[in-house]
Structures are given as C-alpha cells and as structure tokens.
Amino acid sequence: MKIGLTYDLRSWYLDRGYSMEDTAEFDRQETVDAIDTALNRMGYETEAVGNCFQLIEALSSGKRWDLVFNIAEGLYGDGRESVIPAILDQYRIPYVFSGPVTMGVSLNKYLTRLIVEPAGIPVSPGMLIASPEDIKNLRLEYPLFIKPVSEGTGKGITEKNLLNSPQELKEMAEYLIGRFEQPALVEEYLPGREFTVGIVGSGSDAMVIGGMEIECSGNNPYSVEFKENYREYCKYVPVPEEFSDECSNIALGAWKAVRGVDAGRIDLKTDRKGKICFMEVNLLAGLHPVHSDLPILSGMRGIDFQTLIEMIVKSSLKRHNLVQ
Numbered sequence: 001m002k003i004g005l006t007y008d009l010r011s012w013y014l015d016r017g018y019s020m021e022d023t024a025e026f027d028r029q030e031t032v033d034a035i036d037t038a039l040n041r042m043g044y045e046t047e048a049v050g051n052c053f054q055l056i057e058a059l060s061s062g063k064r065w066d067l068v069f070n071i072a073e074g075l076y077g078d079g080r081e082s083v084i085p086a087i088l089d090q091y092r093i094p095y096v097f098s099g100p101v102t103m104g105v106s107l108n109k110y111l112t113r114l115i116v117e118p119a120g121i122p123v124s125p126g127m128l129i130a131s132p133e134d135i136k137n138l139r140l141e142y143p144l145f146i147k148p149v150s151e152g153t154g155k156g157i158t159e160k161n162l163l164n165s166p167q168e169l170k171e172m173a174e175y176l177i178g179r180f181e182q183p184a185l186v187e188e189y190l191p192g193r194e195f196t197v198g199i200v201g202s203g204s205d206a207m208v209i210g211g212m213e214i215e216c217s218g219n220n221p222y223s224v225e226f227k228e229n230y231r232e233y234c235k236y237v238p239v240p241e242e243f244s245d246e247c248s249n250i251a252l253g254a255w256k257a258v259r260g261v262d263a264g265r266i267d268l269k270t271d272r273k274g275k276i277c278f279m280e281v282n283l284l285a286g287l288h289p290v291h292s293d294l295p296i297l298s299g300m301r302g303i304d305f306q307t308l309i310e311m312i313v314k315s316s317l318k319r320h321n322l323v324q
Contacts, residue, residue, distance in 0.1 A: 126187030192270025197251035
C-alpha cells in the first residue's frame with residue numbers, strides 16, 4: 001500500500017514572506033519525518049506530497065495513492081482545512097481524518113457550538129460578533145473572553161482577550177475582526193481549570209486515549225507563545241481522577257456530535273461554578289512527537305508515537321474498508 005503525505009510545511013510559507021503568526025498552525029519538517037518513519041515501520045511505502053498547490057500538481061501529473069495521510073491546515077478562508085479533503089474526494093482517493101464538511105464546520109467555533117449544545121454538551125453562554133454593531137445586542141455577564149471564530153493554535157490570543165468592560169470588548173472586537181478578517185466569538189469567561197482530551201476512532205469505535213490538565217503561568221490564556229514555549233510557561237499533568245469521567249464523557253459526546261473520525265482533541269474548561277464546559281474541537285490535532293498536545297497526553301497513558309500513528313491509520317483503514 002502506498003500512502004501520500006499532505007501537509008503545510010511552515011518553512012515553505014516563511015520563505016515566501018508569511019509571518020510567524022500567519023504560519024502558526026503549520027508543521028515543522030520533523031513532524032512530517034516522524035509520521036513518515038512511523039508509516040514506514042508499519043510496512044507502507046510513502047510519498048511526500050506537500051500542500052494543496054503541490055497536491056494539485058501531483059494529481060495533474062497522474063500520481064495516485066492508496067491512502068493519503070492528511071495534516072494540511074490550509075492558508076486562506078474558513079474552509080481552508082477542507083481544501084485537500086475536497087480535492088481528494090473528487091479523485092476518490094481515501095484519506096486519514098475528517099472530510100470537507102466536518103472540517104469546515106468544526107473550524108468555526110460558533111457553528112460547532114450550535115452542534116454540540118443541542119447534543120447535551122455544556123458550553124459557556126456566548127454570541128458571534130461579525131461587526132462592532134453587534135455589540136449592542138450583548139446579553140452576557142462580564143468578564144468575557146473573545147477570540148477569532150475560525151483560528152487555531154492560540155492565534156489571536158493574548159491576555160487582552162479577557163474583557164472586563166464594554167470599552168475593552170469594542171477595542172478587541174474591532175482588532176480581531178480587522179486582523180483576521182472574520183467574525184469573533186465572545187463568551188462568558190471560563191475562569192477554572194483547563195483540560196484537553198485525546199480521542200482515537202470513529203463512531204461507535206471512538207474512545208478516549210488520555211487527557212491532561214494545562215496550567216499556564218500567571219493564569220494566562222493558552223496562546224501561541226505559550227504553546228510554542230510550553231516547557232517554560234506551562235505545566236502538563238494527567239487529568240486528575242476527580243475530573244476524569246466527566247472530561248471523558250463530555251469529550252466523547254462532543255466528538256460524536258461533530259462526527260469526528262480517526263483522531264483528534266477536545267478542549268474543555270470549568271466555568272464559574274466548577275462545571276466542565278466544551279471549548280473547541282481539533283480535528284487536525286498537532287502530531288509533532290515531542291511538542292504537540294495529542295502525542296504528549298497519549299504518552300502519559302503509555303501510548304508512544306508509533307502506536308498512536310498505528311491507531312490512527314487502523315481507524316482510517318477500517319472506515320474506508322481498506323485492507324492493510
């Protein structure tokens with residue numbers, strides 16, 4: 001079996017003038033190499049394909065694969081994570097991780113709320129702000145937290161996102177909408193403990209493989225800077241036993257509600273009363289073997305990187321009815 005690897009290499013975009021913030025979600029070469037090595041150890045032939053532009057060139061030249069291991073985040077628009085899955089669908093080439101509709105919806109934190117809340121998953125009260133004019137309809141209790149509606153990896157997140165007044169809300173809403181060219185999601189601030197839970201599998205086969213609590217120094221938000229320098233700013237510990245069942249149940253419920261497949265992460269945080277609330281789902285969780293949350297929390301449960309990749313691929317093969 002031949003497996004193609006699609007990804008957005010951060011250095012490829014930096015060389016073309018994009019900023020560190022613009023490329024925060026993109027992968028390092030060592031991530032691609034680690035996945036490639038894991039697949040080779042499973043006995044697969046692999047081919048590095050690259051980003052959506054390179055995929056189009058490869059397909060146009062006649063190249064095909066039995067399966068594509070897709071970790072490409074995309075660059076522009078709220079459907080950017082959907083581009084490669086949509087292209088592969090047209091060529092009827094199976095791939096690891098979710099399809100274009102699920103990717104597009106889950107990237108939008110507001111749309112995700114509209115799916116998980118009716119499924120009984122607790123969320124913090126919130127609203128979408130598409131323009132500063134929307135603020136006049138606000139019926140939420142301060143303090144609030146605001147973030148771009150369709151970004152990941154902590155992009156657009158600093159200590160200024162925690163809001164204590166209408167003036168702060170107006171200033172940050174205007175900034176985020178202008179900077180990221182998309183609406184902002186504002187929610188009642190969740191002041192409590194923060195967790196991220198890893199899931200592998202699809203549908204009835206989905207299972208929690210581990211979780212960890214994230215403690216940031218100075219009670220700061222889990223921003224791009226903190227994620228990239230977590231050893232300096234953050235402390236990761238396994239989810240304490242008293243929160244384990246609740247975290248697992250909420251994460252698995254949210255995963256099934258959005259129809260996540262193969263593997264991903266669910267982020268959770270406790271509200272002012274100590275109730276655990278859903279924050280967001282990550283269907284393209286980072287897979288750097290040392291620095292990414294999913295491999296880190298898996299390792300806490302004794303699941304090494306090789307085993308994690310094997311679990312992901314086996315889930316995808318079963319879903320596509322492919323023989324290993």
